[in-house]
Amino acid sequence: MTVQAHEGVKPARKKFMTLDFHTLGPLLALIALCIFGFLLNPAFVSEGNITNLLTRSAFIGIIAVGATFVITAGGIDLSVGSMAAVISGVMIIVMNNAIGTMGVGVHIVLIGCVASIALGLAAGFLNGFMTTKGKIEAFIVTLGTMGIYRSLVTYFADGGTLSLAFDVRDVYRPVYYGNILGIPIPVLAFAVVAILGWVLLNRTAYGRYCMAIGSNETVARYSAIKVDRVRTLTYVIQGFCVSIATIIYVPRLGSASSSTGVLWELEAIAAVIIGGTMLKGGYGRIGGTVVGAIMLTTIGNILNLTDIISNYLNGAVQGVIIIAAVWLQRGNLTTLSPFRRKRAS
Template sequence: MSEPETAVVGRATPSPGAQHEPSRTPDLDADGGGLAHLLRTAAGRNLGLVVALLILCVAGVVTGGDRFADGANVLTILRLAAVIGVVSVGLTFVITGGGIDLSVGAIVALSSVWCTTLATQTIANETTWLVMVFAALAVGAGCGLVNGVLVAYGRIVPFIATLAMLAGARGLAEIISNRRTQIVNVPAFVGVLDADVLGIPVLVILFAAVAAIGWVVLNRTTFGRRTVAVGGNPEAARLAGIRVQRHTMYLYVLLGVCCGIAALMLVARTTTGSSTHGTLYELDAIAAVVIGGTLLSGGRGTIVGTVLGVLIFTTLSNVFTLNNLSISAQSVVKGLIIVAAVLLQQRLAARKT
């Protein structure tokens, strides 16, 4: 599933008196070659990511053998990808809109702690497990609203505003939980979210649903077109009648809701709520979004690319784990991949202009 390009290139009509030149086929070696031209298209970028994922899978089979190819291991990869994937889908909207959010991991932690407090779980057992769902989504949306107001109306740089939220949300999660892991004692909650449907984990189905909805919203709705416009040129978007500040606020609220959903998925998978949940999620999510093809400068986003980026990084971590390689080595490789992706984006953008 490829995503449409936002730019439309027009062709000039030759004047009647103009001298006609013989038609020529495009020179594939010009302007970086046919490969560079292909990588500038959405289909080309996604194809490159699919090839990279296939190469990782081959490496996993070669180095890990049956351990990597085992069905249980594949489901493990998908479960791990599902949680960070939901966060990454929300972050794609924020980055496409010209922003950034460093607090997603802390928001996930705070949402997980709040929805697993003794009071919340008591009410959930007495009424319905949906109380926990509401608590997590409300906390996530609330944190996103604070970020959005600070960035859009307070005119605080997104890096600083979300950095403050990172510290504040993580600290509040530690205060509420008293730095203790909170065990989930609501069987109905775990029974629904940690179940399988036709052999497919509900967490994976949720991730697929969020990604599908995100793709439709970004590519087939006015909200998505406005997001691209705001990220590409805020002043032009304002002159076109878009309420840039309000739309920016909505983007952060949307990301906060995605963090709340991710917190619920993490709580269901681990049956715990903890202030340590979501550690370094902001780096993993940004990495997945960037390698997927979304521009850090805003104005272009791709949900399909983000999903592929999440799968690439999750598979990479799984291959490293199966081969007993350290977390530090994984971090180094991830850092190199991020730098390479950004450099490639800049190179292609320079050639396009």
């Protein structure tokens, strides 16, 4: 044949060219942020601060791993913050009540954990079921459940605060404050969830199906993918991640109130988007999500350590970073880079 210039499918060009800002961007930004933090206050890189920072990013990080699945498959879950609050509340109620019949001990905490996971899975399934079988937009469904969960926790706490019995707190405390080999347990949990999430998204058919559905649901359906099941499962995964985050969060304060987990959904979504996952679905990156979650916490941490910008402006700085991150991902920087690739006709 006379077709010139292309013969068959050649392997992708040199790897470093395709791994441009799109992939490494979030990591580079985080490193820049850390250098900036160090220059402003050398205490930033102290072991205590780094540990503290990673521990704090674990909640949002774990939730954001779940959100990566939901968003990759073309959905959104706005209910995670409220869900965390209501799960915290129910956990505390369950544990406090169990003491009466079973006495204090590790088993109380385990009962709390089981309750948390069961609730997380159920709440996630509910979101997924209503979006897929009910054919209601995920935004609407989860906006609804967000309100429901938030008001439920307020109702359970009777407008005040639900407190965990003090003797259980002592047993439960290490889950947040403890460490294994010097690594705080929340950080370990975050790492495990992230690794499992990465494997699931990148090395299993399920992850591929999530991307396919987010990319084009009809193509997925025509390709023998059980779209409803895969999509519902993303919400179940999200619910599971919320329950894990909650299990780690409860011993931190030992209480839950209507203000627990406020705006976590936005932080989780922000972490996912900063990390390079596409909001409209079809492409997800767990590694990016992890970096995004750490970055959000780092911003607050740096503001705490310095006096340049008021700590009250934390949200504003985060907002600027989110917009800037997405602006860069949209190729606004790559068009300036020598690696740019134009589309062929």
